Amino acid sequence: MAAERLQQQLNDIESELLSTDNEIQRLRGVKQSLLRKRDELKVRITQQVQDELARTDWNKNDYPWHEQVRKHAKEVFNINGFRPLQIPTINVTLSGKDCILIMPTGGGKSLCYQLPALVSDGITIVISPLVSLMEDQVMALKRINYPAAMLSATTPKDEAQAINRALTDPKNPLKLLYITPERLAKSKRFMAKLEKMNADNQFARLAIDEVHCCSQWGHDFRPDYKFLGIMKRQFPNVPILGLTATATAHIVADVQNMLGIEGCIVLRAPLDRPNLRYEIHQKPPTQKESIKYLGDIVQRRFRDQSGIVYCFSIKETEEVAAGLRECGISAYPYHAMMNAADRSSVHRRWATNKVQVVVATVAFGMGIDKPDVRFVVHHSLSKSLDNYYQESGRAGRDDDSATCILLYRFADVFRQSSSVFTEKSGQENLYAMVSYCIDGKRCRRAILSEHFGEDSNVIVKCENKCDNCDPHTAVMTKEVDVTAMIKTLYKILDMASTNDERLTPLKLLDAWQGKGGSKKLKGEGVTFTNMPKERCEEVLATALLEGYLREDFHCTPYAYISYINVGPMAKAVKSGNKVVFTFRTHAKRKSDTEDTMPAKKQKTANRQAGPPARCEDKMVPKASQPSCSKEIVVVQ
Known part of the structure; x- marks a missing residue:
């Protein structure tokens, strides 16, 4: 009997311990929730202060440089009007104030430092993480006789020497110099040039493209961006202009702290892109089937329209491009392992609609640009919502209708998780992306807006432009x-x-x-x-x-x-x-490969897509382009 009583006491204690463990677990959850809310409130308070500062009428036209800005916009860029926040950003940076601009891809961020550079005395230094993007921008600027140059590891020695001489020559017409953060961090000689420029009042401003790369909490943290933290200490009177398409309030605060520009003006454009349609498709189980499925989508919905397909790896870009060519689609890979001449050829032919689809790695594909891209397809899962928003934002930069499709497959989650788990918040960001993919109920664009801290109830008007809102493609949930x-x-x-x-x-x-x-x-x-x-x-x-x-x-x-x-x-x-x-519930729905755009809008999109890719494309003989007509229907 005594043993039974002791056993009962032991059972009671075990039960109480289990109950206590559950309560501790619950309280830990409550604590984590409260800590998150506290941090969010701190960020929101900072954001409110910044918003008050940003509400200064930076849009006025009585600034002393206003007429010069308008004149250069018309004569150099052939621009008569400005997009939202371009004039305020230009006025802020010309006022000598630090600023962070958050504007969707295609919103015209580059003009916000290219125009001020022409108006200001001295040279504007632009930090950019992508050599390919710098090359494209410098080439485009030189075509309009804009005095711009770039320095990278591939810059010929004689050209680099000429640029270095120009930096300290007040009579040289150079106004804009693009440079990678790696080059800046590793060249003491270049930093000495900047010191001399600053002493001569020739260092006009520092523009930092993709400024979210400064933050370890960001989706694309780059260690060399950490070096930029010394720039404000070294050059306290040089205004900094940070630009990004994606940054939560938390990341903005981290970037400000890292750059030493706490409390700077933050200009944030609404991130919703009303002209984009978002869809998630169930990816077929094998590579061969998924390529056929992708080919069917392109042929049925985007025939003769320009597009980008993003892949996880270089090998995958080669396989997908080859598979699409077998489907009769003019598609070519675009990645870092190609030699510069071949890569340039693909980009040029795609830009002139002689190639329909560029199949690119995510890391390298952000360096390509074209306003009339009608579709962006992620053949593999993106590593975060920030990345996905930016990558899919390559579509529809001309403001006409475009479609963003992601092919989701469970196995792809773990290819990504194995590559991001060493990153700060890498796994958390990936799981947010997975949650977006498997959500069969909420508006896709509302999820994106909420992720970036916007009030989706106020900002977002989907108008059936996502698969979850469109009655033709929506599914029931239970x-x-x-x-x-x-x-x-x-x-x-x-x-x-x-x-x-x-x-x-x-x-x-x-x-x-x-x-x-x-x-x-x-x-x-x-x-x-x-x-x-x-x-x-x-x-x-x-x-x-x-x-x-x-x-x-x-x-x-x-x-x-x-x-x-x-x-x-x-x-x-x-x-x-x-x-x-x-x-x-996997209810029956319209085939994902079928077009869901109303006929009138589809005709408009076809008309706006520019001249079709030519059938006589010499890179792939016409005879080697068999039809890919087999339909693979995947029901979500």
Whole structure:
């Protein structure tokens, strides 16, 4: 009897400990939520102060340089009118004040330093992370006789020497110099030139393109951008103009701190692009099928219209481009491993509509530009919403209708996670991207606007320009109790641990479906599922996002490998809490390869797409372009 009483006391204590653990877990969640709200409020307070400063009427036309700005805009750039925030930004930087400009891709950010450079005495230094983009901009400026140059690792020695001489020659007409952050950080001689320029009042301003690269919290942090933190200390009277298409309030605050321009003027344009349509398609399971599916989309919906396809790797760009050519589509790769002449040839032929589709790596493809791009397709998952917004923003820069499509497949998540997990917030940013892809209910553009801290209820008017809002493509959603499924996954993981085996995401999926050598992982209470693979993948993806599972990474000499383990929410499940996920019902919908644009708008888009790619394209003989007419219908 005494032993039974002691056992009962032990059971009571165990129960109380479990209850305490659950309460601690709950309070940790509450604390994290409060900490996030505190940080958000701090950022919002700073933002309010900046907004008050930004509300100064920078749009006035009585500044002393106003007539010069208008004159150069007309005579040099053939511009009669300005886009929103261009004039305020120009006035701020010509007033000698520090400023950060956040404006969508295609909004005209470059003009905000190119015009002031012509008006100001001295030279404007432009920091840009992409050599290809600098080359394009300098070439375009030289075509209109704008005095611009660039310095990079590939600049010929004699040309670099001439540029260095020009920096300290007040009589030299040079007004704009593009330079990579790496070149700036590693060249003491160049910094000495800047010191001399500054002493002679010839250092007009420092413009930093893609300024979000300064922030470790950003989606594209670059270590060499950290060097820019000394610029304000070295040149306190030189105004800084930071430009980006994507930056949350948190990232802006981090950038200001890093550059030493806290409290500077921040001008933020609404980030919603009303002319863009956003769609997520279920990516077919094999590379061959996905390329055929992509070819079918291009032929059915975007025939003779200019487009970009983004891929995860250089190898993938080559394979996808070759596959599209087999479908009869003029498509060519564009990446860093191509020699400069071939890359330039592809870009030039694409820009003149002799090539229909450029298939580019994300890292390199941001250096290409064309206003009448009618579609951007991500053949692989983007690594963050910030990246996706910027990459998809290459479409429709002429303000006419364009479409942004992402092909989502569960396996692609882990290719990305293995490459971003070493980045600060890399996994968090990737999971936000995955959440965007599997969300079958909320407006796509509202999700993007909310991500960047905008009030989507005020800013966003989708007008059925995303697959979730369009009645032709929208699907129903329902809540599903997945508690038993999660417990089964835990049992499989426990069995694997007992067998001293680690499971990759795809091995866990196979084990759950009873495939391969998974029978040894079938313990007591493990029931193999007969659900479709796509639904199983959706359960696993949501479980990762919600913390019921977690990714761990193992480093090999060749790669980082992702393994799945029990997540922090496991205690809640084991203590009896129910787990409910929201899923798409996979209702019948219009084929993703079919056009959803109204006929009138489609005719307009066709007309605006420019001259069609010529059939006699010499890079691929016409005879080698078989039809790709087989339709692959994937229902979301």
